[in-house]
Amino acid sequence: MILKTEKTIYEEFSSHENAIDQFRSDVLEGLTNTPKKLHSKYFYDTIGDRLFQQIMAMPEYYLTNCEMDIFQNKTSELAQIILESGTAFDLIELGAGDGTKSAFLLKDLLEKQADFNYMPIDISANILSVLSSKLKADLPELTITCLEGEYFKMLEKAANLSSRRKVVLFLGGNIGNMEKGEALAFCSDLSSYLSPGDIVLMGFDLKKNPQMILDAYNDKTGITAAFNLNLLTRINRELSADFCIEKFEHYQTYDPLSGSCRSYLISLADQVITIEERSVDFEKDELVYMELSQKYSLPEIEALAENSGFVTINHIMDSKSWFTDVAWGVV
């Protein structure tokens, strides 16, 4: 689908059929593995997007406020890094979500009359349309090309659409959703898609008081639990499954030694779930592993940059030093 307005181009490249086939195959593979696993990228349907916006507004979920602090109060530092070379660029955002934080940078760049095109990438068509309507209203002069699909597939599309230098944003600590080995492979792949002169701005949540980290993912109001359980509702709706949501419970852990914060769903009974034609057995107390939110130290982030083909330009911290957005250049 291509929908053009005066200054906004919305392009959707993925086919719905391919996406549902991939969803089915990932769900069945994940739930027949030991331990069972569901991929957190599937959290984000329309309800999941809304629940994630509520998570970002929770007092316990400090990550948003910290990164907002950087994007609101250190915008000039970010812009200076991006505008250093003085050439036109594409500002590509991986997993853009509703763009709450990046909007501050976009506004600042427009005020500085930077020559750029904003290209948000997200697998959620819903959140891209939320983002694009919001930006159209707030920053009508912005040129925006929305790319719906997986990070690298859409990065390739972005490179096919334009040969300008690239500034890639990967915010919100999304890199923390990958195991450390996967994060290294991801950053190495990312650097291979880029060229010298390109820049990456990546958000990392830092190791800190373990209770504070656990509380951020284990709120008492149950929003994070609802966010995790919503994936079962999505499987019921899109894959004709019969999960009884009340028979599962959210469980969160944080290991301060490894920095791994992990979420699970626990089956509260022996039960058999039907997903289309397939049956999947769950034992009472069996876990479904849902999501990792890995926390980093600054030396671990430095090592990740060095080992994946980047050089650190700067790291910008929030005022509490709980979160950092690092600027990496391509070697």
Ligand SMILES: C[S@@+](CC[C@H](N)C(=O)[O-])C[C@H]1O[C@@H](n2cnc3c(N)ncnc32)[C@H](O)[C@@H]1O
């Ligand atoms: C945790 S939210 C963060 C949103 C935003 N970056 C922020 O910091 O507020 C993650 C976003 O990445 C998107 N996403 C997750 N996995 C993805 C993938 N493999 N490819 C493209 N987008 C993805 C989700 O749909 C969601 O909007």
